[in-house]
Amino acid sequence: MSTVIIILVVVALLAIGATVATVVVRRRRPALVAPPPVAPLPEVLVPEEAPRPELRDEPAMRARLGASRGVFDRLRGLGAGDVGEDDLATVEEVLLRSDVGLATTEAVLDSLRRDGAPEGVATAVRGVLRASLDRPRDVVEVADEGRVAVWLFVGVNGVGKTTTIGKLARREGERGHRVVIAAGDTFRAAAADQLALWADRTGADLVRAHEGADPGSVVHDAVGRAAARGADLVFADTAGRRANSSNLLDELAKVRRVADRGPGQVLETLLVLDATTGQNALSQAREFLAAAQVSGIVLTKLDGTARGGVVVAIERELGIPVKFVGVGEGVDDLLPFDPDEFVDALLRA
């Protein structure tokens, strides 16, 4: 299939190129005869005195947004008993605004329609959401006898994988583990330097290679170093990758296989998700689960206004538990995930 596509694209682009080339050639010829007096400016270079764009506000939208905030308060005010259409609309709006997504929201509404809300709408909604978060979420730190535990960190670009490793290195260090960090992001500029600072801050060991090195071999070396030095936990960073590229995911699967060989034993594969992400997080989870057997989620950037409700949908659909949440950029800004608090925060104004 892929060869077909490659050939198709090449041919199609070739045809474009050919037409473009014809124009260039055609254009050049008359230009030799009579060159235009002044070459017009490219589209983006308008005369320099051009005024700066004017700021235009959209008051109507502002008013709407201001009003929208109140819906969370309204939800808490809703009474007990049968749930009317208006109440359902309020619930729907609250859930959608928290990025819970249409499918999960519909499911909650159905259950409200079916069961009513004997103890108040907010309580009923909380109950339904809480029920979808009912699963074990402990992390495994100890490998089999004679092996080294490996935690692999995966996710799309910029979600907080590296920072989370820093925070977890601190946490696990405090819990008495000796941590080696593998700088497996050999793609992004200065990714290893970023991790070096975290290793410094947390006293963890760092294994790194040059930019462009094979990430699998970095992880392999880190496991080797851990075994040699009596460290018991390896954190493997990986380059951020989009979840719709089977090749990048294959590469990840390979890193995972390498990490799980020899003394290495992959105990956790943590998918890092950014709380500001919308419904795309669901497809991220799906793809990374398939490629790298994700065992848990770290939900970062919960210190902002984003609520990260999409993890409810992820737990419902894929059963991957959220294990930690990130609440800042500092080394201690990491908490174990607490479903009760999370649901409260989802519904809070």
Added chain:
Amino acid sequence: MFDALTDRFERLSASLRSRGRLSEADLDEALRDVRSALIEADVELSVVRAFLDAVRDRLRGQALSQSLTPGQQVIKAVHAQLIDILGGSALKITYAPRPPTVVLLAGLQGAGKTTTAAKLARWFAQQGRHPMLVAADLQRPAAVEQLRVLGASIGVDVFSEPTTPVEVARRGLETAQRIGRDVVIVDTAGRLAVDEALMDEVAQVSAAIAPHYTFLVIDAVTGQDAVHTARAFHDRLELTGLIVTKLDYDARGGAVLSARGVVGRPVVFAATGEKIEDFDLFHPDRMASRILGMGDALTLIEQAERAMDPEVVAESAGRLMSGTFTLDDFLAQLNQVRKMGSLGGLMRLMPGMTKEMRTAASSIDERQLGQVEAIIRSMTPRERREPALIDGSRRARIARGSGTTVPAVNQLLKQFTEMRKMMRSMGSGGLPPQMGRMAQLAARARPQDLPPGFEALADATRPAPSAPAPRGARGKKKKGGRVTPPKGR
């Protein structure tokens, strides 16, 4: 990215049936679907409402068109409204009368600011400008180093010093003035809109350098929160516009509509990948067409024009049409295509692609192209000219030489032969069907939207003797040269 929306609207068109006039019931049903599509695409709820109201106003009581199905009519209204929200027309970048033109980038953590700073620098260099980068993110570990590496890869100087962001920005600007740089791009640390201290800091940076352009860099996968972020940054910094990143994800990109809707400033640039060249001006009309599944021929042609060498292309195109296209030609073309950016990205832009093709294309990356190249390079010159020579034992040798497998070699040869046959059978007449579709689009587009070169496509299908008027725009755009990133991906 907007694929999902597109699919919804396609289905909508199939399900709507009515006669004479769109009834309120038709409208309700259609708009309910549009609403779901927008919500699934992460468009913020207030923006969804405003959008639906506007579409309803456009459609209410409208007579049914003779030539459009009701579904198409709704799509047309949605399309028009999308263009309105996405910004009407692209913002033109103008330059400060007294250089340097100062550009400030701000946004949430991990949105893509640093990468975008480098991409912008390269873009300005291509416009014939002399940009300088200023690394004012002193917060994230190794952020300065990251920008230095990126700057080095495109040959642009990076200024920074371990003081404060405000100081770095100010001194960076001074330095640029002193050494005669005409564009200064300031990268800042990622910050959350609720972080008062950091929002104050970026406001101070802005006050210190009085930027001509302040861009909010926003990730295409952002959810409902996009509006809070956009509004907060707009309140503090008076944004000139938005730059949307990660359009290469399969995200539906509703955040673009949300942020645009709430700040009323245009989306100016769009990033479609990790590579420095995966970046261009944002074109609202094209984006709206893309949302509706019409592909984006204009962007594609512009990219082709920028990255391809006309001589090389013309030569092998001639051989392609006459059926004497060789694997060497193919390799040359492949390398031209690679210069244009990621294959998946290109494929998405191509009109007439089915959903399956788009999905398949987006999963291809550099590595596979490398494989194809390795296979061809493992052939002897003679084999490349006459692929028919390649028998079983040669195939095994080639597979070994290229580190691939015999089936991979077989597949490549089979596809290549078929392609050649197809092109030959089309003979000298006309363009492949894909291109025909593009030419149609070209003919339909408003003339002022046509980039140079596009008219030629239209010409190619209806042979008109008049050569297009020289527009001269091209030469300059090519200035500054192309820069290859440190390594492919």
